[in-house]
Amino acid sequence: MSKEVLQELSKLLPAGRLLTAAAALSPYQSDALTAFKAKPLAVALPESAGEVIETVRWCAKHQIPFVARGSGTSLSGGSLPIDGGLVIGLNRLNRILKLDPKERVAVVEPGVVNLDVSKAAAPFGLYYAPDPSSQPVSTIGGNLAFNSGGAHCLKYGMTSNHVLGAKVVLPTGEVVELGGESLENTGPDWLGLFVGSEGLMGVALEIKLRLLPKPEKYHTVLAAYDSLEKAGSAVAMVVASGLLPGAMEIMDSLAIEAAEAAVQAGYPQDAKALLIVELEGETLEVEAEARHLSEVIEASRAYKVQIARNEAERAKIWKGRKAAFSAVGRLSPDYIVQDGVVPRSKLGQALSEIEKLSLRYGLRVANVFHAGDGNLHPLILYDGRVPGELERGEELAGEILKLCVALGGSITGEHGVGMEKKRYLPAMFAEADIELMRKIRQSVDPHELSNRGKMFPGGEAEALVRQGLHPLEKRGVISRE
Amino acid sequence: MVIKTPTIPEIQEAVKAQPRLLCRAGGSKQALSGADGSVTLDVSGLSGVLEYQAGEFVFTALAGTPLLEIEKMLSEKGQYLPFDPPLADAGATLGGTVAAGLSGPMRWRYGGVRDFILGVKFVDGEGSLVRGGGRVVKNAAGFDLPKLMVGSLGRLGVLVELSFKVFPAPQATRTLRVAFGRLEEALEACLRLAASAIELYALDFEPPAGLALRLGGLEKALEERSRRLWSFLGKDGELLEGEREARYWRGINNFGWAGGKPLVKVALTPKKIAGLEAALLHSSNPLPSSTRRYHAAGHLLYMAWDGSWTELDTLLKTQGLAGLVLAGNPLSPALGINSAHPFGERATRALDPQGKFAR
Amino acid sequence: MQHKIPVEKLGPQGETMARAVEQCVHCGFCLPACPTYQVLQEEMDSPRGRIFLMKEVLEGSLKPVDAEPYLDRCLGCLGCVSACPSGVAYGELISSYRMHQEATRRRSPLEKAFRFGIQETLPYPARFRAAALFGSLAKPLGSLLPKKLSAPLELLPSALPAARPLPELYPAEGSRRARVALLAGCAQQVLRPEINWATLRVLAKNGVEVVIPKSQGCCGALSMHTGERARALAFARKNLEAFPSDIDAIITNAAGCGSGIHEYLLLFKGEADFDKAAGFAKQSKDVSVFLSELGLLAPKALHSPVQVAYHDACHLAHAQGVRSEPRSILSSIPGLDLVEISEGDLCCGSAGSYNLEQPEIANTLGRRKAANIVASGARLVATGNIGCITQIEAALKKQSPEFRVLHTLEVLDLAYREILG
Incomplete structure (x- = not known):
């Protein structure tokens, strides 16, 4: 890379918005998956859509791979820099361009933080429904790229179900409008394809979001169980009862311990499992449903039931749940967050299999999950300073993913494939499936510039600095030399 | 030429062998499946539910499975298709619904067909059988090909298998029809309702100035909720309950109101309604406003049209709208503004490099 | 997070630093809580970014001088500590790091002079008073001076209040319920002596006898937070000697001093007199905490209702976890309507001597805080730290000059004296 080429880029950006010094680049080396690190060529911090377009065109012209990122909270390494590539930091594009309460549409720049939309x-009595746990931090652009979920996906879906349209700069530098402001469209759902494509097909510049009226009433129940199985079957019972809660979450004892230490949510410390069920909607309906729900919870043999009496108590219950991932950092120097999905009826089976795996690998596993969706988040605790623990942890993580697929589920519910799971994509899809996806990507991005090296197994640019050898490397199957 | 009831390998063979193909099953959206000189693949025989566990609220069926069959299966377990696809009585199939991208009045509550599709298996333009998505309610692995197929009109591949999530059906429903003096008043009430905490299964605008509101939920709360809805509107209306209510919506969703005239779907936003209604009234062959129906608080219009297609095409363009002809004989089923873009073109080239499904 | 920090080579604070790095999982929850990140929107100006930088410097893969600009910009407000779900002791990390690096750090002559000026004046009330008086006179010349020198002037009031030396003992009214010692605070005595007097009156009214040790000095926080470990230790030791032992508590009424004393545990790590320092820290309490524990004498109802916005001083809320006590003191005044300030967790930009060293960011934060305070609807703001009071007053002066900025205890004192509203 010649100096002149970078010089050309710096002229496209406001003064000081192209970072190249080692100390400025270093903090961009990882997202929220610190097992992966890579040092970018530079970090561009554009302040307008026009500057993003110019930056992408510069990348296209010089065939420099790039990754667009917001707050860098990806748990799958999705916003990991590309070695020698450009990072386009979109945090300064954080304006809400339009908020139309009447039509319930917000048009935002990609760097707007999720919670700021709400x-x-x-x-106006409205809110933006998708609520990944990272919502005070993560940006709409990143949410869109990874089709972020959250605790409240059960009823109203994930990010993709709330994005109406997007203005996008393709990796070739072309600018397109996908979708619109209507809930409906005619013709193929190109927007549906773009959302969740993990940044492999371009950068969203303006995003049209659907806002929902804030539910009039929440009914949040915290039920404690003396076994994980009971909590799991309670979920099945709630679903079977015909109720459609806004959220159903389970935490096991390790996760409870961590969350309690972090935010003092008032969780019963002796519980083996906690179930959070939240009904939401019209007051009259929720009140009627609540009576129904309490019968179900009673039948599920919860030994302690707590109902939030006000918004503060509700917030407290959720605060513990939402802090659970990071809170596990208190229990263990290192951990791997996993994200797999199983059919809801197989939750119990999956959990007992995970427990067996945990024993076999000699590593503790904390479980926090969106039970209503069958979306598991096992947190595998290890100590990176103990030789072999990381490798064992990774192998265990892999086993869990394979288990999810074997049970008819998915290798990721909401964190995406990114860097972390690309080698497991073939566990879920046949060669022809992956081949077609790759063809679509290459057709849109012929030089594979946009977030190169992510999602698809193998391929180029897996230039990573990792902690220790990958299990496959150790077995001599792959090599990064 | 029509290839009748092919198996999946036969579909793959046909795609490889034929230069141009058109897929059809129930034939309920004649404008999208009418013969156009291509070889027609009649996949109506590709029918049947492959997997349904009521406790999972997920099912997988072959693309040619009639909606009626699926609705029956679900209702036996107290479940339903929340996107409320139209034309079930006319023989519409699951695949046709996805390919045409059609949802009905109740899509207002939880979303349209795009929001409920989980997985897809299809034969691409090179004859490969490929799969996207999965069979679980949450899945972020790989590109979202299932969504892409919604509204793809068979131009990106031949759908063979589809997975959906479903929801528990409301224990009881009732409907309130309210008439307003003027279109603006009705629309104003519609927008107010849409932004309110009142949760409706359907929120339809019936031109010239009516609303049809469908409430659903637990039986015991419904009475009080209806009263609340009434007082919110500050207006009386006609209450529909029981069998009569079900028949009413069934009729709506089978387009009986269109009187057998050519039918068009238009995607729009509420603020475009007044302009569009005015333009339609001033068109050369205006139909009565009872031959139009706006679902989902004005985001989805189904309308009958008896005039020239060129005129409607221009009219929609002027309004900045795009439409899709479902019944009738236009030159192309796509009307109004042209939304082609390089992203779509590039992706289409990957799925169908030789243009076998192009029309 | 994994690291290769050579713990054993880094002295008594090595383990503390390594542990903090280990606990960080880089989840990013600190980003919205970090004032510099909010202003600059750059990773290296965020807590987790700074953790990366410190880690790499400590590991030896990054030159300290390269990381300096970003680490210097940290206010030390500890907003990130409150936000961190993983329990990273960021405050201990950055304080230890600064002390560790300062020894070998090269500074320009101007910088040295400036820092020397701060270190040699702020902690000494008499010197600070003289300098501030001079500064007040020099205020009109501000526009002629370089930014670095004009910024401190902007914070100064146009006239200094008269010096009002404190007595050595302030007796309790009525029967004595407790006996405490007061740490008078350095800058506070000069900029607003009224705070200490209000504190004394309030404590007395509540039956508390107060000793004000004459030989006390600066708590050392200012030196510690700027990396001057030896100086901080000297200050702290002086206080260990100065304060009597026959007391129920050591009272601080400036959040910065209070949190500084609580940091003696870190400062004295590895020192022979660690236990003594730890005991001192354990005994010290913010005045609001002490009063809440003691049980407050209820003030009479106000003549007319007053709206008061409460500003969380970072060194109270984030560093000492004191949030509810000042609020309940204010709420106990009948007729006082307590309102919250949006973005209440965000630093006002004062942060010890930060507004002197990084005036641009400090000013941006001050303006942001002032706007949020004004938007609260109140026309009086209460807080528990002299630094915040000075910073907020300066920022509000430009937006809403009619605003009053008072210490929480001043508000209570006025209520007791029935002259608040």
């Missing part, structure tokens, strides 16, 4: 909509 904050801006709150005075």
Whole structure:
């Protein structure tokens, strides 16, 4: 890379918005999956859509791979820099361009933080529904790229179900409008393809979001169980009862311990499992459903039931749940967050299999999951300083993913494939499936510039600095030399 | 030429062998499946539910499975298709519904067909059998090909198998029809309702100035909720309950109101309604407003049209709208503004490099 | 997070630093809580970014001088500590790191002079008073001076209040319920002596006898937070000697001093007199905490209702976890309507001597805080730290000059004296 080429880029950006010094680049080396690190060529911090377009065109012209990122909270390494590539930091594009309470649409820039959309909509009695645990931090652009989920996906779906349209710069530098402001469209759902494509097909510049009226009433129940199985079957019972809660979450004892230490949510410390069920909607309906729900919970043999009496108590229950991932950092120097899905009826089976795996590998596993969706988040605790633990942890993580697929589920419910799971994509899809996806990508991005090296197994640019050898490397199957 | 009831390998063979193909099953959306000189693949025989566990609220069926069969299966377990696809009585199939991208009045509550499709298996333009998505309610692995197929009109591949999530059906429903003096008043009430905490299964605008509102939920709360809805509107209306209510919506969703005239779907936003209604009234061959129906608080219009297609095409363009002809004989089923873009073109080339499904 | 920090080579604070790095999982929950990140939107100006930088410097893969600009910009407000779900002791990390690096750090002559100026004046009330008086006179010349020198002037009031030396003992009213010692605070005595007097009156009214040790000095926080470990230790030791032992608590009424004393546990790590320092830290309490524990004498109802916004001083809320006590003190005044300030967790930009060293960011934060305070609807703001009071007053002066900025204890004192509203 010649100096002149970078010089050319710096002229496209406001002064000081192209970072090249080692100390400025270093903090961009990882996202929220620190097992992967890579040092980018530079970090561009554009302040307008026009500057993003110019930056992408510069990348296209010089065939420099790039990754667009917001707050870098990906748990799958999705916003990991590309070695020698450009990082396009979109945090400064953080304006809410339009908020139309009447039509319930917000048009935002990609760097707008998820929760800020709801904050801006709150005075109108509206909110933005998808609520990944990272919502005070993560940006809409990143949510869109990874089709982020959250605790409240059961009823109203994931990010993809709430994005109406997007203006996108393709990796070739072309700018397109996908979708619109209507809930409906005619013709193929190109927007549906773009959302969740993990940044492999371009950068969203403006995003049209659907806002929902804030539910009039929440009914949040915290039920404690003396076994994980009972909590699991309670979920099945709630679903079978015909109720459609906004969220159903389970935490096991390790996760409870961590969350309690972090935010003092008031969880019963002796519980083997906690179930959070939240009904939401019209007051009259929720009140009627609540009576129904309490019968079900009673029948599920919860030994302690707590119902949030006000918003503060509700917030407290959720705070513990949402802090659970990071809180596990208190229990163990290192851990791997996994994200797999199983059919809901197989939750119990999956959990007992995970427990067996945990014993076999000699590593503790904390479980926090979106039970209503069958979306598991096993957190595998290990100590990276103990030789072999990381490798064992990774192998265990892999086993869990294979288990999910074997049970008819998925290798990822909401964190995406990114860097972390690309080698497991073939466990879920046949060669022809992956081949077609790759063809679509190459057709849109012929030089594979946009977030190169992610999602697809193998391929080029797996230039990573990792902690220790990958299990496959150790067995001599792959090599990164 | 029509290839009748092919098996999946036969579909793959046909795609490889034929230069141009058109797929059809129930034939309920005649404008999208009418013979156009290509070889027609009649996949109506590709029918049947492959997997359904009521406890999972997920099913997988072959693309040619009639909606009626699926609705029956679900209702036996107290479940339903929340996107409420139209034309079930006319023989519409699951695959046709996805390919045409059609949802009905109740899509207002939880979303349209794109929001409920989980997985897809299809034969691409090179004859490969490929799969996207999965069979679980949450899945972020790989590109979202299932969504892409919604509204793809068979131009990206031949759908053979589809997985959906479903929801528990409301224990009881009732409907309130309210008439307003003027279109603006009805629309204003519609927008107010849409932004309110009142949760409706259907929120339809019936031109010239009516609303049809469908409430659903637990039987015991419904009475009080209806009263609340009434007082929110500050207006009386006609209450539909029981069998009569079900028949009413069934009729709506089978387009009986279109009087057998050519039918068009238009995607729009509420603010475009007034302009569109005015333009339609001033068109050269205006139909009565009872031959139009706006679902989902004005985001989805189904309308009958008896005039020239060129005129409607221009009219929609002027309004900045795009439409899709479902019944009738236009030159092309796509009307109004052209939304082609390089992203779509590039992706289409990957799925169908030789243009076998192009029309 | 994994690291290769050579713990054993880094002295008594090595383990503390390594542990903090280990606990960080880089989840990013600290980003919205970090004032510099909010202003600059760059990773290296975020807590987790700084953790990466410190880690690499400590590991030896990054030159300290390269990381300096970003680490210097940290306010030390500890907003990130409150936000961190993983329990990273960021405050201990950055303080230890600064102390560790300062020894070998090269500074320009101007920088040295400036820092020397701060270190040699702020902690000494008499010197600070003289300098501040001079500064007040020099205020009109501000526009002629370089930014670095004009910024401190902006914070100064146009006239200094008269010096009002404190007595050595302030007796309790009525029967004595407790006996405490007061740490008078350095800058506070000069900029607003009224705070200490209000504190004394309030404590007395509540039956508390207060000793004000004459030989006390700066708590050392300012030196510690700027990496001057030896100086901080000297200050702290002076206080260990100065304060009597026959007391129920050591009272601080400036959040910065209070949190500084609580950091003696870190400062004295590896020192022979660690236990003594730890005991001292354990005994010290913010005045609001002490009063809440003691049980407050209820003030009479106000003549007319007053709206008061409460500003969380970072060194109270984030560093000492004191949030509810000042609020309940204010709420106990009948007729006082307590309102919250949006973005309340965000630093006002004062942060010890930060507004002197990084005036641009400090000013941006000050303006942001002032706007949020104004938006609260109140026309009086209460807080528990002299630094915040000075910073907020300066920022509000430009937006809403009619605003009053008072210490929580001043508000209570006025209520007791029935002259608040």
